[in-house]
Amino acid sequence: MPEGESLFAFESVSVGPPEARRLHELDARLPPGGLTVVAGPSGSGKSTLLRLCNRLEVPSEGTVRHRGEDVALRDPLKLRREVAMVFQRPVTFAGTVLDNLREADRDCDELRGAELLERVGLAATFLARDANELSGGEAQRACLARALATNPHVMLMDEPTSALDAQATDVLERLAKQLVRDGTPVVWVSHSEEQMRRLADCVLLLAAGRVDREGSAQEVLGDG
Amino acid sequence: MDSAGDIGFIGLAASLVLVVVAFAISLRLRLRLERDLVVSVGRGLVQLLIVGAALAIIIDPDTPLVWSWVWVVGIVVFAAATVKRRAPAVPGLFWIGLAANGVTAIVGFAVAFGLGIFPVRGTTLVPVAGMLIGNSMKSAIVVAERLVEALSEQRAEVEARLALGQPWVVASRPILRGVMRTALSPQIENTKALGIVFLPGAMTGLILAGVDPLDAVLVQLALMYLILGGVATTTAVTALGAVRRLFTSDHRLVALPRSQRDTG
Numbered sequence: 001m002p003e004g005e006s007l008f009a010f011e012s013v014s015v016g017p018p019e020a021r022r023l024h025e026l027d028a029r030l031p032p033g034g035l036t037v038v039a040g041p042s043g044s045g046k047s048t049l050l051r052l053c054n055r056l057e058v059p060s061e062g063t064v065r066h067r068g069e070d071v072a073l074r075d076p077l078k079l080r081r082e083v084a085m086v087f088q089r090p091v092t093f094a095g096t097v098l099d100n101l102r103e104a105d106r107d108c109d110e111l112r113g114a115e116l117l118e119r120v121g122l123a124a125t126f127l128a129r130d131a132n133e134l135s136g137g138e139a140q141r142a143c144l145a146r147a148l149a150t151n152p153h154v155m156l157m158d159e160p161t162s163a164l165d166a167q168a169t170d171v172l173e174r175l176a177k178q179l180v181r182d183g184t185p186v187v188w189v190s191h192s193e194e195q196m197r198r199l200a201d202c203v204l205l206l207a208a209g210r211v212d213r214e215g216s217a218q219e220v221l222g223d224g
Numbered sequence: 225m226d227s228a229g230d231i232g233f234i235g236l237a238a239s240l241v242l243v244v245v246a247f248a249i250s251l252r253l254r255l256r257l258e259r260d261l262v263v264s265v266g267r268g269l270v271q272l273l274i275v276g277a278a279l280a281i282i283i284d285p286d287t288p289l290v291w292s293w294v295w296v297v298g299i300v301v302f303a304a305a306t307v308k309r310r311a312p313a314v315p316g317l318f319w320i321g322l323a324a325n326g327v328t329a330i331v332g333f334a335v336a337f338g339l340g341i342f343p344v345r346g347t348t349l350v351p352v353a354g355m356l357i358g359n360s361m362k363s364a365i366v367v368a369e370r371l372v373e374a375l376s377e378q379r380a381e382v383e384a385r386l387a388l389g390q391p392w393v394v395a396s397r398p399i400l401r402g403v404m405r406t407a408l409s410p411q412i413e414n415t416k417a418l419g420i421v422f423l424p425g426a427m428t429g430l431i432l433a434g435v436d437p438l439d440a441v442l443v444q445l446a447l448m449y450l451i452l453g454g455v456a457t458t459t460a461v462t463a464l465g466a467v468r469r470l471f472t473s474d475h476r477l478v479a480l481p482r483s484q485r486d487t488g
Binding site: 054055056057080081085093094103104147 | 387
């Protein structure tokens with residue numbers, strides 16, 4: 001794959017001090033589109049890898065590229081608006097759901113807010129709801145809407161369903177697939193093989209901070 | 225002299241009865257604070273006696289005023305070192321503490337002496353500096369400790385804000401506000417409760433020393449307002465200086481210990 005076409009490329013990337021590396025000279029490329037699942041056991045470096053993509057972390061050694069460009073040379077604030085992130089546990093801010101959307105887009109009015117909520121399957125009536133009173137699934141969808149408010153080109157999702165029940169998980173998975181269909185590539189961290197099978201176009205398997213296997217879902221997971 | 229200003233060493237020894245009570249309570253309830261009690265009482269006694277002897281020389285009318293200023297500078301430096309020791313997770317906190325307490329001293333002195341509230345003498349300079357910087361130091365410690373704690377506890381919220389492309393100044397603002405309120409509230413509450421719940425130190429000292437209560441009240445009020453202003457200044461300088469050091473230039477929150485609270 002030509003370097004310029006990778007969504008993210010990791011070139012000899014290490015993270016953490018030499019005695020406690022979280023990633024070890026990792027080389028990997030994520031495809032430009034579709035839904036890539038980054039998987040691996042606990043402590044394998046999945047979340048660290050994801051956080052390198054929007055510069056919430058920086059490598060101790062090596063280079064991370066986004067569509068060929070070294071992310072270290074990008075304006076981090078601009079990069080983070082292009083490369084949005086949804087976290088493991090929904091983090092809502094004090095105030096209404098509309099207030100939360102305005103944290104991402106100061107000019108977000110009710111009409112735009114309703115559009116964003118519609119994209120995540122929430123009714124416009126949620127705009128006036130206290131964000132801290134939402135259920136786990138609703139809160140995570142509100143967080144996804146908030147992340148979408150920056151008009152990102154990529155969505156990073158760090159085990160976004162780990163705190164959700166089966167029904168809410170199903171909703172969020174469908175939303176991620178819809179994002180991909182709408183042209184926004186998704187990088188989804190998961191530790192569940194079943195979820196990987198349901199979601200992944202491509203898989204990057206990590207083990208102890210190194211790449212274990214990578215490729216299309218079929219190549220990596222087989223027919224299992 | 226019929227004032228309470230010269231209790232003498234016998235009076236001091238008598239007041240130790242209450243320390244014996246505290247010792248007995250600790251022993252009876254197995255609090256294991258006996259050693260700490262003895263050390264703190266002994267250390268406080270020695271420190272204050274040394275300070276008293278030094279002060280007697282420094283504030284003597286025949287001693288040049290410059291020695292009082294040297295003493296004040298010493299207080300500011302010691303305060304900065306104490307702030308640094310209490311919140312080691314904040315890089316460069318000594319200098320922030322020095323700036324915060326230094327600015328507070330400059331502003332406080334400009335008002336206290338520049339506007340003629342107190343005459344510029346060793347007997348006013350040193351005690352006013354002690355009260356001003358003592359209170360400011362406490363608020364600087366609260367701000368620095370609480371800021372590290374709050375950013376550590378609420379790391380998820382801060383990073384969620386950073387991930388939306390907010391600069392660190394914006395991402396840390398809700399936490400900074402909460403921390404500054406926490407640091408300022410006790411001083412505001414103290415000012416509210418003045419005279420009702422407690423008689424503050426300077427006023428109590430002056431009355432015990434035989435000064436007319438109304439004169440003592442006026443001195444105390446002037447000091448309380450100075451302290452309030454000083455605490456607000458120190459809190460702002462420390463909070464803004466410390467929060468800047470807890471984020472990188474590329475808007476990442478630095479690694480923080482889980483909790484900084486020092487219960488010791």
